[in-house]
Amino acid sequence: AAALEELKQRACESVDLNAARLGALSRDIWSRPELAYAEHQAHDTLTRFFSGEDLPGAAWAVQPRYKLGTAFRADWGTAAPQCPLRIAFLCEYDALPGLGHACGHNLIAEVGAGAALALKAALETLAEPTPVQVTVLGTPAEEQGGGKIDLIKAGAFDGLDVVFMAHPSQENAAYLPDVAEHDVTVKYYGKASHAAAYPWEGVNALDAAVLAYNNLSVLRQQMKPSWRVHGVIKNGGVKPNIIPSYTELEFYLRAPSMKELSVLTEKVENCFKSAALATGCKVEIKGGENDYYNVLPNKSLQQVYKENGKKLGIEFISEDAILNGLSGSTDFGNVTFVVPGLHPYFYIGSDALNHTEQYTEAAGSQTAQFYALRTAKALAMTALDVIFKPGLLEEVRKDFTEMKLKEEGQINP
Ligand SMILES: [Zn+2]
Ligand SMILES: [Zn+2]
Known part of the structure; x- marks a missing residue:
């Protein structure tokens, strides 16, 4: 347990160490907003980021235009003989017509990248390599079309064990019932x-x-x-x-x-x-071609995320507020039907509402950086728990199977 806390410490240090380059990445995406399926510059910025020789540690294997014109994949794995545990972080980076990054997807990309670097950095400090693969999936077209659904159909999520991302909002919540x-x-x-x-x-x-x-x-x-x-x-x-x-x-x-x-x-x-x-x-x-499914909760992942978040000073809204909370829809819902996943929401230092000009401004502000980086830490810590906390992965899989069975009879093919 002490060793796990130590690894979490390493992960947090990595986020702090990479703060400037993560902030620059986010700012770069924010300053050149692109619509669904046309996120060419964001794609290039992110693939260049993960190909960068100045990144700490071993190199990432980067696949640009992975199964979709503006999707990408970056993998890093310790060389271990056994079948590795595969952890993925998702980056969104599409913007809204006329409003720019009014949903803060530049911050989603930053958090996904930051958490992936942090998890890798922590695992690289281990003397004995653990059979874990860390994957970053760049998933375009969330605001329209449903890039994740295209990627699911193309097999991009096959073999992944647990998937993480986080979305900017007005409050901190480990889960909101996206419809x-x-x-x-x-x-x-x-x-x-x-x-x-x-x-x-x-x-x-x-x-x-x-x-x-x-x-x-x-x-x-x-x-x-x-x-x-x-x-x-x-x-x-x-x-x-x-x-x-x-x-x-x-x-x-x-x-x-x-x-x-x-x-x-x-x-x-x-x-x-x-x-x-x-x-x-x-x-x-x-x-429409792609129906967005509701997001399935995963109680075990949410619980662990909250514990880690609280240690970092994140204040979460109450369970009542979650149940009564109104929410949108996301193609991450479809992901939660194929692999256990966590999609928490995070406050970015502004009361502005998503999809407004004020939110665009907030998503590009220096203020948002503190909250985005803290969220990246909480995600990386949660991934470390999944890897090393005895019994947790089994719980996460059980939650996934139970929720899916409960919903499965409800889906019209
Ligand atoms: Zn949105
Ligand atoms: Zn959004």
């Missing part, structure tokens, strides 16, 4: 006609869009408080004197589990279809 999400695009096809001379010759696609919107508004009274339906009319017609022949809506649907999400999806699709029937339009409903 499942399904996106739909709805297209109504009608028939154009002169709106004054021969309106009866037309089939009004705008009427269908408006009825659909109103159907959803009526549905809301019977929706569970935890469900979310939100959308926009992307195309509402061309000119007032033409009966609109084409309209398009985009909606996001969210619910706490995949089972509830499929119930909600059916109700919402009926709203879209009935609007088509009422107006005589044709409707086309197209679901």
Whole structure:
């Protein structure tokens, strides 16, 4: 146990030692925001970072453009004969249209990189090499598309044992119940006609869009408080004197589990279809390619993360606040269905809300550095517990299997 505490100490020292280069990495990504699947500069910055000869210790094996154009992978492993335990840290680095890094994904990349360097540094102090592989996965397109889901499908998570990342927020929480999400695009096809001379010759696609919107508004009274339906009319017609022949809506649907999400999806699709029937339009409903799953909790990982965090002075919100906490959706949810994972949230020294200009500013500030580096330490310490604390890995796997079994019957293939 004393040896484990010693290793955690080494990990924390590594984060402090690398503080300047981690801050520069974060700042670099922050100052050149790129959208989902187009994070080329961030990809290059991160792969250059892990290829850097000035990094302490042995070199990382870096794979640029790993299975996706802007994904990457970096591995380091002690040369041990046995099948190693594989620990991975995830880096996100996509930004938001018009807002830059308003979700602070530059800090996610920094925390993932910092924690990976720290875990490696701690393991490198061991006289006897432990069979552990440390992996950094660069996972693009979290805000849109779901890069992690693409990477799961491509096998990037195969063989990993435990996966870590941390997301900036307004508070510190080892877990928040991120919900499942399904996106739909709805297209109504009608028939154009002169709106004054021969309106009866037309089939009004705008009427269908408006009825659909109103159907959803009526549905809301019977929706569970935890469900979310939100959308926009992307195309509402061309000119007032033409009966609109084409309209398009985009909606996001969210619910706490995949089972509830499929119930909600059916109700919402009926709203879209009935609007088509009422107006005589044709409707086309197209679901997004990647559904985001809800994030499964892992009590053992969360517990250990909290213990480590508290030692570093992190103050966590209460369990009640977690249960009542509202949250978004993340493609990390899908990850928690294939490998045990931890996705804590961390305060960055600002009360600004994610996806605002104020948060962009906070995510690039010097103030945020203290909190990001502290989070990197807590993640590395937790990974060390998973490796060395007797029985913990088995507990983590048990939690994963139990939660998954509980949810599995709920997923529509
Ligand atoms: Zn976001
Ligand atoms: Zn985010």
